[in-house]
Amino acid sequence: MSIATVFEVVLATVVLGFGFWTTAVRKTYSAAVGFVAYGLLVALIWVRLDAVDVALTEAAISGGLGGVLLLGAAARLRDSETTAAEAPGNLTRACAAVLSVLIAAALAGAVWLLPEHAPTLAPRIVANAWATSLANPVTNVLMAFRAMDTMLEKVVLLLAIIGVWSLAPDTAWGGRPGPCHRADPNGVLAFLARLLPPVGIVVGIYVFWTGADHPGGAFQGGAILASMWLLAIMAGLADTPATSRRWLRCILIAGPGLFLAVGLGGLWFGSAFLAYPAAYAKPLILGIEVAMILTIAATLGLLLAGAPERSVK
Numbered sequence: 001m002s003i004a005t006v007f008e009v010v011l012a013t014v015v016l017g018f019g020f021w022t023t024a025v026r027k028t029y030s031a032a033v034g035f036v037a038y039g040l041l042v043a044l045i046w047v048r049l050d051a052v053d054v055a056l057t058e059a060a061i062s063g064g065l066g067g068v069l070l071l072g073a074a075a076r077l078r079d080s081e082t083t084a085a086e087a088p089g090n091l092t093r094a095c096a097a098v099l100s101v102l103i104a105a106a107l108a109g110a111v112w113l114l115p116e117h118a119p120t121l122a123p124r125i126v127a128n129a130w131a132t133s134l135a136n137p138v139t140n141v142l143m144a145f146r147a148m149d150t151m152l153e154k155v156v157l158l159l160a161i162i163g164v165w166s167l168a169p170d171t172a173w174g175g176r177p178g179p180c181h182r183a184d185p186n187g188v189l190a191f192l193a194r195l196l197p198p199v200g201i202v203v204g205i206y207v208f209w210t211g212a213d214h215p216g217g218a219f220q221g222g223a224i225l226a227s228m229w230l231l232a233i234m235a236g237l238a239d240t241p242a243t244s245r246r247w248l249r250c251i252l253i254a255g256p257g258l259f260l261a262v263g264l265g266g267l268w269f270g271s272a273f274l275a276y277p278a279a280y281a282k283p284l285i286l287g288i289e290v291a292m293i294l295t296i297a298a299t300l301g302l303l304l305a306g307a308p309e310r311s312v313k
Contacts, residue, residue: 036067052215060223135213174244193235200228222296255295
């Protein structure tokens with residue numbers, strides 16, 4: 001047995017252990033910490049599968065922004081946990097366990113029954129990859145061969161932030177999302193909020209820019225930028241902008257808006273919707289991704305900040 005195989009077996013065992021512990025532990029905060037560790041370990045699994053783009057997304061969302069969201073929720077629930085209702089009964093636990101086993105068995109069966117040579121469009125994609133001048137096949141697929149799906153994903157993010165804002169009371173509509181955070185100016189959180197964002201911003205921009213030719217892209221870079229922004233907010237070094245700000249709303253619609261404009265341009269000047277002219281495909285895609293990284297960073301940060309709670313001062 002090779003060292004790589006031993007590492008994979010150990011990694012799979014640890015991931016399963018964290019998954020079981022996260023679902024079985026009673027404390028909300030402990031479960032949130034376990035989920036963050038679980039997400040980071042799953043990112044390592046994606047690396048072992050040579051899916052570096054997926055690994056970056058997993059680490060940024062599950063281990064980063066998702067972890068911040070869960071830890072914040074756990075902090076809010078900490079005071080009410082002692083007064084919460086009794087734990088679920090044995091019947092509820094048994095039903096949940098049986099349902100989990102059935103779902104796992106169904107997924108395992110679906111994987112087991114997959115054909116040995118599944119139908120794929122990969123050869124045709126590789127044969128036409130030259131049209132965009134992008135060396136990263138994942139970015140090539142997302143921005144060219146399934147550009148409609150990618151554009152609609154950004155529309156879903158926009159609808160999600162509208163849905164979160166709609167939960168605000170009428171008196172706070174147009175105000176600042178989330179509570180006003182105050183941290184010890186000499187504490188560890190404030191220190192990290194001063195130290196990490198400059199480095200994180202550079203890393204986020206690099207991950208975005210290198211996504212044209214190497215693993216990375218707008219979503220991963222935007223998630224890193226959102227994490228740095230939230231860190232500064234949680235440390236009290238910055239505050240969330242009022243949702244009524246026109247510049248903020250322009251950023252939120254920049255990604256899907258420019259994507260739609262380029263798509264209509266392809267319909268008007270080219271052969272189909274989102275058909276990039278071969279001579280301008282790469283500049284157009286990079287321009288869309290510049291707008292997308294701003295939209296993604298702002299949307300993810302505001303989604304985690306929550307609904308408007310405070311009026312503009």
